[in-house]
Amino acid sequence: MGIFERLLGRREKASSGEVAKKRLRLVLAHDRSNISPALLDTLKDEIITVISRHVAIDPEGVEVTFFQSARETRLVADIPLLPRRTQRKK
Amino acid sequence: MAARVVTVTSGKGGVGKTTLVGNLGVALAMRGQRVVVIDADVGLRNLDVMLGLENRIVYDLVDVIEGRCRLRQALVHDKRLSELFLLPAAQTRDKSAVQPEDMVRICDELRDQHDFILVDSAAGIEQGFRYAIAPADEVLVITTPEVAAVRDADRVVGLIEADEKGPVRLVINRIKPDMVRRGEMLDIADVLELLAVDLIGIVPEDTAILVAANQGRPLAFSADSSLAGRAFHNIARRLMGEDVPFLTLREPGMWGRLFRLVRSEGN
Numbered sequence: 044m045g046i047f048e049r050l051l052g053r054r055e056k057a058s059s060g061e062v063a064k065k066r067l068r069l070v071l072a073h074d075r076s077n078i079s080p081a082l083l084d085t086l087k088d089e090i091i092t093v094i095s096r097h098v099a100i101d102p103e104g105v106e107v108t109f110f111q112s113a114r115e116t117r118l119v120a121d122i123p124l125l126p127r128r129t130q131r132k133k
Numbered sequence: 134m135a136a137r138v139v140t141v142t143s144g145k146g147g148v149g150k151t152t153l154v155g156n157l158g159v160a161l162a163m164r165g166q167r168v169v170v171i172d173a174d175v176g177l178r179n180l181d182v183m184l185g186l187e188n189r190i191v192y193d194l195v196d197v198i199e200g201r202c203r204l205r206q207a208l209v210h211d212k213r214l215s216e217l218f219l220l221p222a223a224q225t226r227d228k229s230a231v232q233p234e235d236m237v238r239i240c241d242e243l244r245d246q247h248d249f250i251l252v253d254s255a256a257g258i259e260q261g262f263r264y265a266i267a268p269a270d271e272v273l274v275i276t277t278p279e280v281a282a283v284r285d286a287d288r289v290v291g292l293i294e295a296d297e298k299g300p301v302r303l304v305i306n307r308i309k310p311d312m313v314r315r316g317e318m319l320d321i322a323d324v325l326e327l328l329a330v331d332l333i334g335i336v337p338e339d340t341a342i343l344v345a346a347n348q349g350r351p352l353a354f355s356a357d358s359s360l361a362g363r364a365f366h367n368i369a370r371r372l373m374g375e376d377v378p379f380l381t382l383r384e385p386g387m388w389g390r391l392f393r394l395v396r397s398e399g400n
Contacts, residue, residue: 058316063280064323070280071287071327113329114294 072109140269144285146256160369162217172222185349195223233267240268302333334368
């Protein structure tokens with residue numbers, strides 16, 4: 044493999060070291076919180092149901108993710124509200 | 134002064150616990166410390182062969198616990214050093230022969246006449262891990278820069294902190310500088326960021342470690358003949374409270390620097 048191909052290839056694809064780090068970050072968040080990916084999905088669905096009962100939200104845009112600082116893990120829900128104009132149209 | 138009990142554990146097996154304990158024992162003893170290394174991996178005895186003392190064992194840890202001998206009788210003196218002793222594990226028993234209180238009692242009995250008691254834990258998070266951390270004043274966790282090893286290290290760090298045996302200090306073993314440079318291995322900063330613990334040492338991959346294990350003569354005996362040997366001595370010095378800078382494993386070559394430049398421009 045030529046040096047230029049290597050340089051080009053590298054730009055497109057994350058190195059395996061970076062892949063390892065990304066995967067570990069997620070795995071550790073699940074391990075530390077004892078929240079499996081399936082449970083995270085369930086939480087997300089239930090959060091959507093509960094919030095929708097009171098306010099109009101965009102269910103497609105809801106993201107429930109982990110936030111790490113040092114050895115502390117937080118669960119962060121990002122819930123986009125629908126603008127009032129859209130609500131009126133309904 | 135009473136000894137400090139330092140337990141070495143890892144979660145995952147095969148990442149270098151026994152190699153670290155053997156080399157730290159040698160390095161500390163070479164630096165004038167009175168050291169006992171305890172093989173706490175009952176049923177899978179290894180530290181004796183690592184140190185080349187396998188033919189000198191008369192009694193073991195379980196013999197002491199069950200009262201078949203006195204503690205002093207079970208200690209094997211490494212004659213290459215004036216103050217290095219091994220308390221071997223039993224080979225024909227299992228972990229259920231040892232309770233956490235037994236380890237606490239044995240370490241307490243050794244404290245008066247030594248400076249360091251190093252405990253080589255079993256892999257895993259079961260009984261063998263539990264009784265190994267029970268007597269610890271400090272726990273070192275060793276890992277390699279691999280996904281599975283880091284994940285298991287995180288698990289034991291969590292358990293050790295829950296047991297109020299922290300703060301843990303980390304040893305990163307088997308680093309391959311050329312792979313790190315190519316981005317094909319987690320680097321030290323990645324591992325520290327992921328695990329969020331303090332670092333006490335980095336050890337490069339070194340074929341001399343296998344040669345040393347073949348011969349039963351830990352690399353730390355000839356500190357300056359290899360980078361890994363120096364790394365073990367540096368960890369020993371840090372345990373003794375010295376402030377020692379971390380090894381620079383290798384400067385990136387011209388191509389490495391060029392790669393890094395091109396990559397950072399590409400981002």
